[in-house]
Amino acid sequence: MLCRLIDRVEVTGVEFGNWTDIGYPWDLLDATERVLSTLERDVSGVVDRNAVLRGAVVVEAGASVDSGVVIEGPVLVRSGATVGPNALVRGPAVIGANASVGHAVEIKNSLLMRSANVNHLSYVGDSIVGPGANLGAGTMTANLRHDGSPVMAGDGGEPTGRRKFGTVIGPGAKTGVNTSVQPGVVLAADSWTAPGDVVDTDRDR
Numbered sequence: 001m002l003c004r005l006i007d008r009v010e011v012t013g014v015e016f017g018n019w020t021d022i023g024y025p026w027d028l029l030d031a032t033e034r035v036l037s038t039l040e041r042d043v044s045g046v047v048d049r050n051a052v053l054r055g056a057v058v059v060e061a062g063a064s065v066d067s068g069v070v071i072e073g074p075v076l077v078r079s080g081a082t083v084g085p086n087a088l089v090r091g092p093a094v095i096g097a098n099a100s101v102g103h104a105v106e107i108k109n110s111l112l113m114r115s116a117n118v119n120h121l122s123y124v125g126d127s128i129v130g131p132g133a134n135l136g137a138g139t140m141t142a143n144l145r146h147d148g149s150p151v152m153a154g155d156g157g158e159p160t161g162r163r164k165f166g167t168v169i170g171p172g173a174k175t176g177v178n179t180s181v182q183p184g185v186v187l188a189a190d191s192w193t194a195p196g197d198v199v200d201t202d203r204d205r
Helices: 002-008 025-037
Strands: 052-053 055-061 070-073 075-077 088-090 092-095 100-103 106-107 117-120 123-126
Touching: 052 055, 070 075, 075 088, 088 092, 092 106, 117 123
Parallel strands: 052 070, 055 075, 070 088, 075 092, 088 106, 100 117, 106 123
Antiparallel strands: none
């Protein structure tokens, strides 16, 4: 089939400067770090005068940053997203379109996808939060092993190659209040945790 296509249309090579293979969810963090390394400050959204933006921070039109928020770039806040009040976002990080980061939440080196919600007193570090996921108040994602070895992800023990890696939270997943999730755990799409759970194995429902 490929030979026939080449015979029928002109095919040319395309040069590219950078390539990041996205084979595993944690590769998204590598890609985010690379893309945001060239970010230039641009504040088009609404930022409260009592918020602090440091470094390369983009707040797109339609996004809002509330009072008491500190954002340390590189950070991209997409249109429709809300941050704060009194939240801390440490880059490299992306707050996706229509995502919500609420009161006293800390986001560090993470990717929150479209319409993800982390609304109260939570910590998300070195993690990926899928579209429409909702983290209950007090949810904590651990991202560092005490023995200092690289984090392995999932029950299959896939090597991430990262000394710090938190959680993969699938689309539509929900955590109960005061959930603690251990490094490398994967919460599948539409899975959930009960209030007070300490999650050290993957959840598929």
